[in-house]
Every structure is written in structure tokens, then in C-alpha cells.
Amino acid sequence: MYRIRFKRWGLGKRSSKRSSKTVLTSRPKHQKPSSSSSSSSSPPSQQKQQKSLLPEPPEEKTYSLQHLRPPDHHHSAETLYRAISTYYTFSFSTSRWHFEEDASPSQLFSSQKVIQTSLNLHRAFLIWRRFNTAINLFSNPCSSSKDKTSAIKIIRISFHDLSSTLLSSHESPTLLFFLMHIFLLLRTSSPSGTKNPTFESIESSLLRHLHDLTSTSFSQPSPTSILFRTLSHSFSTTTQKDLTSHTANCLSAAKPFFTTYLPPLHKRTLELQTLSISLSTSSQEQLPSYLSLFQKIQSLEKFDSRDLDIRAWLSSHFLSSGQTEKASHLLKAVLHHKEKSEIVNSIPAAFACLNLLMGNILLAQGKLIEAEEYIRQVVKKGKEAWVKDKQDAYYSDGLLALEHCLKVQGRMEEAEKVFRVHEALLKDALVLRGEEG
Known part of the structure; x- marks a missing residue:
């Protein structure tokens, strides 16, 4: 499955004789988001309630993936932050994540959620680290064609690991922001005022990959990929400065949920804070x-x-x-x-x-x-x-x-x-x- 996608996006096996500019050439086709009810038709009283972004303690309420469907229109920051609010309220209140640092010694070996969350927490960091490595190889003026071939292979590994992580339904709570930071790295690694065709193609391929993971062919699409699809609509027309501000605002919107459901010095809360500081x-x-x-x-x-x-x-x-x-x-x-x-x-x-x-x-x-x-x-x-x-x-x-x-x-x-x-x-x-x- 992945081999077909990689070839479609230009990420297939590559000869070192080829130019790096031709390796990643596809553009994502803009797909019409799946239909869902819009808040614009809600009564004023409901709209006022929807504007509240502060997390609430878990209630006796049944959450499902239906709460995470992307909206028909992506007009305002409020839509983005409401999507973040829904995602983290759903995830924390239903205990989708069982963190190793919070588990007792007996749970560490018996709880599959602890094991799976631990693996995918590390994967999120490695996906970010691998993309960072590949971007550095591409942007280094001293890199040879062989170095750029290695960069392509590193990206292919990252794509595979990203798919496995998202489809596991126990992805890292900070994976979303590691991905957003990758897009920022792709934008900021070119000299100011210039565009890098290779980085633009990698960005397009990554967006397409995330969109494919939310397609209807999957009966249970990942909540994270659905949320990211909602957030990514503005990426193609957003400037570097606006994207930085946009990512920082999304991090700020998520922070209250981490501090409500986790201790202030919890490892995941700190991870979110360090990402925020880096922006x-x-x-x-x-x-x-x-x-x-x-x-x-x-x-x-x-x-x-x-x-x-x-x-x-x-x-x-x-x-x-x-x-x-x-x-x-x-x-x-x-x-x-x-x-x-x-x-x-x-x-x-x-x-x-x-x-x-x-x-x-x-x-x-x-x-x-x-x-x-x-x-x-x-x-x-x-x-x-x-x-x-x-x-x-x-x-x-x-x-x-x-x-x-x-x-x-x-x-x-x-x-x-x-x-x-x-x-x-x-x-x-x-x-x-x-x-x-």
C-alpha cells in the first residue's frame, strides 16, 4: 500500500543521478471535506456555549469519533480551537492515553494501553527528529546527491511510521504539534523570500498522506488525523509568519487541557511547553x-x-x-x-x-x-x-x-x-x- 503511495507522490526508489528537485513532484488534490452540521445555523445561545474553550472535568457523556468530523467550512480561528477543544476533551476524558510515568509497576507490563502509548509517544518524537534530519540534509549546501537520496529514504521511513502511529488510535497527545512544527521547518529552512521546490513537494506529500488517512476507506480514522485535516486547510495559503502564529495559538488552545488533566510538571505538559517556547x-x-x-x-x-x-x-x-x-x-x-x-x-x-x-x-x-x-x-x-x-x-x-x-x-x-x-x-x-x- 505504501509503495503505491510513495510512487504516486514521487517518493519511490531513487537513483542518485536524479536531481533532488524531481524526486517529490506531486501536488495534493483538494478534496471537498465531508459534510457535517455547521455551527452557523445554531441558535445564539448554543453559539455562546460553543465559544468556551476551557476544559471541563470528565462528565458522564458518551464521546465518539462523530464529534471529530471536520467542519464544512474553515473560516475562523474559533473553528480550529473548538476542534482542539473537542479532541482533547474526548481523549483525556475517555482515557485514550495511559502514560508510563503514571502507571504502577504491575500496570507497566499488563496494560496494553500503557505499552502502546509509550511506543507511540516515542514515535512522535522520532518522526519529528527524522524529518528534521532529512530537511538538514536537503538544505545543507555541502550535501551530495547521495546525501539527498538518504534524506528521501529517511522521509519514506517517517511516512510509514506516521501511518502506523495514526492508525493505532493511541498516538502521542503532542504528535499533532510535532507535525505542525515539521511544516514550520519546511517553511523556515529556505533562505528568506525564496521557495524550495523540494520542501514544497515534501509539504504537499505530507498533507496528502494525512488526508488519505482520513478517507472514508478507513472505518475508524484516527482522531488526530481528522483534527489535523481540519487544521491543515489554511496551510497552502498561509505565510511563514502566519503559520508560526497559527501553530502557537493552537498550542495555547491545547495547554489548558494538559494542565487540567495532567500535573503541571508532567512529562507531556513539559513537552507541550518546550514546543511552544521554540516558536x-x-x-x-x-x-x-x-x-x-x-x-x-x-x-x-x-x-x-x-x-x-x-x-x-x-x-x-x-x-x-x-x-x-x-x-x-x-x-x-x-x-x-x-x-x-x-x-x-x-x-x-x-x-x-x-x-x-x-x-x-x-x-x-x-x-x-x-x-x-x-x-x-x-x-x-x-x-x-x-x-x-x-x-x-x-x-x-x-x-x-x-x-x-x-x-x-x-x-x-x-x-x-x-x-x-x-x-x-x-x-x-x-x-x-x-x-x-
Whole structure:
């Protein structure tokens, strides 16, 4: 099924001789939204009630997917925020998500909802991370045609994982905003005032893919994909600035539901907040918000993945603003701490992200040999995860980072060997998903 879609959208198997501009060429056909009742014909009293976006505690009310059908018309921000309100009220009140951090030890192994939610929470982050990697490969002026071929394969893997996640009905509560952030990355990765045909085609393909997942051929379409279809109508004509504002407003509309149904420092609430902070246009606006979150986490008695998540965002912010010493200090405080480093090592995502980030910081400081040491740790652990569990994401990230590090050092033959290993990994990862590598 996916192979047919990929070929239709230009995401099929690609020769490195082809230009990247011709790889993704299809445009989504605008489909007429499914009919549903419009609020414009409602009495004034009903319209007033519908304008309330604040979440309410769970009531004895039966929710169904009918509440999530996209409206006939997409005229106002109120329509968008009402869709968000309905989605999160439905999802939280019916306990669609069972979070691992809230479960007892016995539930962790017995509850399928806990297991499925945990898997898809991680998938949402990986989908975002993979798209980010592919966009960087396309936008880097030093990327070769082979690098862009790898980027296409990474996107194909992401498309498959996105479908699996949405159709599971236990997707991450923040997946919607990771997807919206991907669209922003596609818009902001081109020089100001210019359009990138490749990124435009990726955007069109992603929109088409999400629309297809809400087609009538699926008896139970994902609530998230239906909501995203509602939100995505304005994307084709929205400017970068408007899209940023639009995404920030949607995040703001969702926040009250997270803080009502989850604790203020719950891992998912923090995830939503960090995404919201990242949309601030000025780095001067971002820093106080990151620091405030970090101080709140530091005040907790328990050291866990929440600290590592916020630490990574803050360190990345320092790196992007050229403050490499501050970025390095934040990471060394846990990577070189005996007890804390053990916790880092026990969380594959944290281990990979922090060590790769440390490698990038050292590369920026010109400490190439030290950077390589951190990156090789990620490659080693990523390879173990691939051999044992067929988890390819962090092995792929590590190999890409190692190839770049070796090229910077002028070790081209070694870099070429690493590239071939990565190429084989992507091929095997696609075959594992039922696709031609």
C-alpha cells in the first residue's frame, strides 16, 4: 500500500543521478471535506456555549469519533480551537492515553494501553527528529546527491511510521504539534523570500498522506488525523509568519487541557511547553522561558528524564546562540556525573540525544577528536539496539554524525565507509517496513 503511495507522490526508489528537485513532484488534490452540521445555523445561545474553550472535568457523556468530523467550512480561528477543544476533551476524558510515568509497576507490563502509548509517544518524537534530519540534509549546501537520496529514504521511513502511529488510535497527545512544527521547518529552512521546490513537494506529500488517512476507506480514522485535516486547510495559503502564529495559538488552545488533566510538571505538559517556547521568534524571549522550566525541574527531589529533556532544549538553545561553554557545562553536569550518567545510559533516547548534542558542541569548539568519541558512543549503542530490537533511529543519527565528523577532519575514506554502512541500514529499515530499499 505504501509503495503505491510513495510512487504516486514521487517518493519511490531513487537513483542518485536524479536531481533532488524531481524526486517529490506531486501536488495534493483538494478534496471537498465531508459534510457535517455547521455551527452557523445554531441558535445564539448554543453559539455562546460553543465559544468556551476551557476544559471541563470528565462528565458522564458518551464521546465518539462523530464529534471529530471536520467542519464544512474553515473560516475562523474559533473553528480550529473548538476542534482542539473537542479532541482533547474526548481523549483525556475517555482515557485514550495511559502514560508510563503514571502507571504502577504491575500496570507497566499488563496494560496494553500503557505499552502502546509509550511506543507511540516515542514515535512522535522520532518522526519529528527524522524529518528534521532529512530537511538538514536537503538544505545543507555541502550535501551530495547521495546525501539527498538518504534524506528521501529517511522521509519514506517517517511516512510509514506516521501511518502506523495514526492508525493505532493511541498516538502521542503532542504528535499533532510535532507535525505542525515539521511544516514550520519546511517553511523556515529556505533562505528568506525564496521557495524550495523540494520542501514544497515534501509539504504537499505530507498533507496528502494525512488526508488519505482520513478517507472514508478507513472505518475508524484516527482522531488526530481528522483534527489535523481540519487544521491543515489554511496551510497552502498561509505565510511563514502566519503559520508560526497559527501553530502557537493552537498550542495555547491545547495547554489548558494538559494542565487540567495532567500535573503541571508532567512529562507531556513539559513537552507541550518546550514546543511552544521554540516558536518564539526571538532567542531573547526563549531563554527566560527555558530557564524558568529548568529551575522548576531542578527544585524536584527526583532526577529523571524530565530534567534531561529540558536540559537538552536549553543546551541546544545555548549552542544555536553561540554560547558553547554554557551548552557544554549543562551536559557535562549529567554525562560526567556517576549516578546521573547511569540514568542517562538507561534511557536510549536521552543517551543518544545528549551525546550527539555534546558532539555538535565540541565540533563547534573545534575539538574534533573529543567530538568523535561522543558520537562513536551513540553509534555503538545504536548498533546494539538495531541488532537486538531492530530499532534503527539512533544508529542512523549516529552514523550521519560520525560521517560528518570524519569529513571535517579530512578522513574521507573512513567517511565513505560510514556512509555505506548507513546506506545499508536505511535499505534494511525500509525492507523491515515492507518497502523496497
